[in-house]
Amino acid sequence: MTAKAYAVPAFSPRLLHVWRRNSLVWRKLAIPSMLGNLADPMLYMLGLGYGLGAMLSEVGGMPYIAFLAAGTVCSSTMMSASFEVMYSGFSRMHVQKTWEAIMNAPVTLDDVVLGEVVWAASKSFLSGMAVLAVASALGLVQSALALWVIPVVFVTGLAFAGMGLIMTAFSPSYDFFMYYFTLVVTPMMLVCGVFFPVSQLPAPFQVATQALPLTHAVELARPLMNGAVPGDIALHLAVLAAYAVASFYIALVLTRRRLLK
Amino acid sequence: MNHLRVSGLRKRYGEQEVVAGIDLELRPGECFGLLGPNGAGKTTTLRLCLGLIDPDGGEIEVLGLPVPARAREARRRTGVVPQADNLDPDFTVEENLLVYGRYFGLRQAEARARIPALLEFAGLSARAASRIQTLSGGMKRRLTLARALINDPDLIFLDEPTTGLDPQARHLIWERLRQLLNQGKTVFLTTHFMDEAERLAHRLAIMDRGRIIAHGAPRELIAKHIEPQVVEVYGDGAGRWAREFGQAHSERCEQTGETIFCYTHDADSLVHHLDQRSGLRYLHRPANLEDVFLKLTGRELRD
Structure with a gap:
């Protein structure tokens, strides 16, 4: 079993059945779910953007609301992916035993876990896109370069879905997820350049934030939304992709050890 | 071709061997019952047959396909009713x-x-x-x-399908399972309800501590392992009655709490004696699968 727990993931197109199951459930409540997902980031973006922004001339070479909009696209993607794999994913894995039922059919755990990650990335993608659409409607998007934010958001969603799923695989109960939000998600919100430039941090912290995925998502999305080509595109994408792949693999190994014993 | 073939199957968790070398065969169209107390290894056996966990030894073949190697293909043609409801x-x-x-x-x-x-x-x-x-x-x-x-599916696995149901609901499930057998489906049932096994299973195996300790048709098992008649005696004086009379006039005599179970080929003398004696209630009945089960697995609690 030990060797098998670490085996290379084996996927099949059946992971789409898992994705589709979740999307069918989501469709039943799509509108309230989208509004609920949007409300929180919108309040922060508009409240701080216009309220706080009125007192600031420019942040990072742009109006504060535009600065914040790019950060909010990324942070709402992070939030949405994390919530989905942790709270909803834990329900399906542990409480409702939905995964168990699926694995009695010819679908393997590898398919289930990848299906869940891709689903969470898709759902968080919609959250990111909704914020992008609002930002665009408010005239906070400068050029068609912003279309490149679309793939960035999807990769960001994959990275945070994988990371959250590691917690799900560990978790004995819903309470456990609070630690992750308090110790990982909220700090990232604050230090990765969502609300203020990373350059405002003390030097050692600036270096540390380079290891965090949200930093790289923001450093791609912000220039793209403001009509500029980001620097170090390959590096930022590589970090996000590395987080996505590594966290998925770790989550899969942990889930195999939890469920296939 | 047998619909399920298991030989020398083993599964160990840490120090404990949960499945300790079992052999099973299910013929097409039969209902096979796997009986055992809690923790006997029934559910583990089932999960092994579905290829959800890997055995530490032995071979499994489901509908002619080796498991776990081709478990996914095997699961295309099997149905599963799990112990706990996991409807969506x-x-x-x-x-x-x-x-x-x-x-x-x-x-x-x-x-x-x-x-x-x-x-x-x-x-x-x-x-x-x-x-x-x-x-x-x-x-x-x-x-x-x-x-x-x-x-x-050709083969249906049911893990304790009627646990927690009221009698009406249980009977309805049994009736439906009989319909499926009439349609030619093969059924693999785990249960700890003896009446369920006795009613449904053509053949069964009793599993305890990872081993199969008896197998055969329900009637055969009863005939082979236990005396045909049972007298159960209840009440305050039952213990004394057993020591003074019951033990001497039955082949085996067991006590659980306040109840005495006398197993015998001929209960006439026991019944006659009890009829003479007021204050002791008794029940004279044919031996059933539960008696076999308790004889083979013991009367102590399994938690």
Whole structure:
């Protein structure tokens, strides 16, 4: 079993059945779910953007609301992916035993876990896109370069879905997820350049934030939304992709050890 | 070809060997019962047969396919009714069947075509649009059984299918399982209800501490392992009666709490003696599978 727990993931197109199951459930409540997902980031973006922004001339070479909009696209993607794999994913894995039922059919755990990650990335993608659409409607998007934010958001969603799923695989109960939000998600919100430039941090912290995925998502999305080509595109994408792949693999190994014993 | 063939199967968790070298064979169209107290290794055996966990030794063949190597293919042709309900609470009754069919690769139209007959089989035609939370325990079980049939399986695994159901609901499940057997399905049933096994199973095996300690047809097992008649004696003086008379006039005499069980080939003298004696209630009955089970696995609690 030990060797098998670490085996290379084996996927099949059946992971789409898992994705589709979740999307069918989501469709039943799509509108309230989208509004609920949007409300929180919108309040922060508009409240701080216009309220706080009125007192600031420019942040990072742009109006504060535009600065914040790019950060909010990324942070709402992070939030949405994390919530989905942790709270909803834990329900399906542990409480409702939905995964168990699926694995009695010819679908393997590898398919289930990848299906869940891709689903969470898709759902968080919609959250990111909704914020992008609002930002665009408010005239906070400068050029068609912003279309490149679309793939960035999807990769960001994959990275945070994988990371959250590691917690799900560990978790004995819903309470456990609070630690992750308090110790990982909220700090990232604050230090990765969502609300203020990373350059405002003390030097050692600036270096540390380079290891965090949200930093790289923001450093791609912000220039793209403001009509500029980001620097170090390959590096930022590589970090996000590395987080996505590594966290998925770790989550899969942990889930195999939890469920296939 | 046998629908299930298990030989020398072993599974160990840490120090404990949960499945300690068992052999099983299921012939097409038969109902096979795996009996055992809690913790005997029944559910582990089932999970091994489905290829969800890997054995530490031995071989498994489901519908001619080696498991776990080709477990996914084998699961295309099997149905599973798990011990705990895991119906999808986010869907209605009908959607549960539809979505589950998709996991087997059924096209929407194919699944839709099968659903009315399955709902009727489950007695849930009128509840197609109901939410799962509104169903009774018996309805959920029947829906789980219908769900296990969505891929028209040849072999159906049921893990304690009637645990927690009221008598009416249990009888209905049994009736449905008989229908499936009449249709030629092969059924593998785990249970700790002796009456269930006695009613349904053509053959059964009693499992304890990872080993199969007896197997055969229910009647054969009773004839082979136990005296044909039982006299149960209840009441305050039962223990004294057993020491003074019962033990001497029966082949075996056991006490559980306040109750004495006398096993014998001829109960006439026991019954006659008890009739003379006021204050002791008794029951004279033929031996059943439960007596065999308790004799082989002991009377102490298993938690």
